[in-house]
Amino acid sequence: MLRRNFLLALAALGLALLPHPGLAQNTRSFIDAAGRHVELPVQVHRAMAAGPPASVLLYALAPDKMVGWVRAPSAEEKAFLASPYRDLPAHGRLTGKGNTANIEAVLAMKPDVIVDVGTVDATYASLADRVQQQTGIPYVLIDGRFDKSTESLRQLADILGEPGKADALIKFTDEAMQRLEKVVKTIPSDERPRVYYGRGPDGLETGLAGSINLEVLDAVGATNVAAGAGSGGLARVSMEQILAWNPDVILTLDKNFQDKVGTDPAWAGIKGIQNRRIYRAPTLPFGWFDAPPGINRVIGVAWLTSVLYPGRTTVDLRQETKAFYRLFYHVELGETQLDSLLATATGKP
Structure with missing residues (x-):
């Protein structure tokens, strides 16, 4: 009897550890520029930029999905940005010189995904892994080299689940x-x-x-x-x-x-x-x-x-x-x- 109860408990634990069917259906796998396999939500409603290049790319492609700016635009800059996006809050930067965002700030913005655009190497991949582990938020790296401009537009559109949105920009x-x-x-x-x-x-x-x-x-x-x-x-x-x-x-x-x-x-x-x-x-x-x-x-x-x-x-x-x-x-x-x-x-x- 004791052995039977023990086996039943193990079976229950095993079922608890299996991926939840609903969760599996609501995510998809994406391979980023560092070769990292990132599980993304099927529907992304809120995206956060890790640094300035990602902020510009996100604004260009899908301003309605931005949670905010890395740095608040100045009055001069706002004159060349669209309303209401120019007035989104500043959340700081996660990457590069002078990073100012912390984990609490990231969580407070409630993004579905974090995107970084720029140099891709072991240092940036390690940072992405660390932030993803600490927050539970998918963190994707996009190659930001100038000769990869069209690819970066296409990849972000794919990440956001709107592949056709980049066509005119490309x-x-x-x-x-x-x-x-x-x-x-x-x-x-x-x-x-x-x-x-x-x-x-x-x-x-x-x-x-x-x-x-x-x-x-x-x-x-x-x-x-x-x-x-x-x-x-x-x-x-x-x-x-x-x-x-x-x-x-x-x-x-x-x-x-x-x-x-x-x-x-x-x-x-x-x-x-x-x-x-x-x-x-x-x-x-x-x-x-x-x-x-x-x-x-x-x-x-x-x-x-x-x-x-x-x-x-x-x-x-x-x-x-x-x-x-x-x-x-x-x-x-x-x-x-x-x-x-x-x-x-x-x-x-």
């Missing part, structure tokens, strides 16, 4: 890349500029070889002068190094740096300064060249091609910008907004 991205390829093929190697990308108000931070922050520069066939200083991500460099590189063009996102570099005696001997080839990429609501290195860079292709190879592309930058903002940012730009965006994209005398 079409726009594919056409932009095809035009870029045609233009770059016509540029002889000796006409491709050597470029320095200066970050921050002093311009002394830049991206090294292989940096995700300079992928658009590689895509347009230009040379990153800092590539010879090493490989990896961002790094501080010296004025002496920049003088030795003597770049043909200076790129930046920072207005303070653009305003002062043309009259700073320390930079006066550089070819790009002498030829007044100093360009600042538009940054509202997200950077066209970087900041963050996400899907927002697709519009940067037309801009950078136009400033590096003037007269070699037939793209109407104003129309391209309006179409991009309509599709990816869900806003119709007025002429004044277009003027303010593109005013920063011209050379600085």
Whole structure:
């Protein structure tokens, strides 16, 4: 009798440990960019971005499913974002430099899935596993390299359970890349500029070889002068190094740096300064060249091609910008907004 009761107890325990039929029917397996098998809900209603590139991708594709922003948009940025999404709460970031979100904050947002877009390696996979274990929330990694832009759109649409939602964005991205390829093929190697990308108000931070922050520069066939200083991500460099590189063009996102570099005696001997080839990429609501290195860079292709190879592309930058903002940012730009965006994209005398 005792043995029979023991066997019945074991059987009951075994049944309790089996996956619940309803649970199995409401999940599906997804293999992310790190090769991790993640069980996703069949229906995703709320999605959380782990970092800025994921935040932009999620907003572009499915703003109605965002639980919030990694960082609250500024008043200037909100003018280029759609209502009511621009007023969603900030939840902080889980990944990258300056991560600010904690497990309690994640749980409070009640997401069905967490998405990270960007570099995929063992470190990011370990973080994803740890957060997933601590929260019980599926955490998916998407490869955020620039040449994977269409794939990242398609994968996020699949994760959210709406595979057709990315079609128009993918079409726009594919056409932009095809035009870029045609233009770059016509540029002889000796006409491709050597470029320095200066970050921050002093311009002394830049991206090294292989940096995700300079992928658009590689895509347009230009040379990153800092590539010879090493490989990896961002790094501080010296004025002496920049003088030795003597770049043909200076790129930046920072207005303070653009305003002062043309009259700073320390930079006066550089070819790009002498030829007044100093360009600042538009940054509202997200950077066209970087900041963050996400899907927002697709519009940067037309801009950078136009400033590096003037007269070699037939793209109407104003129309391209309006179409991009309509599709990816869900806003119709007025002429004044277009003027303010593109005013920063011209050379600085």
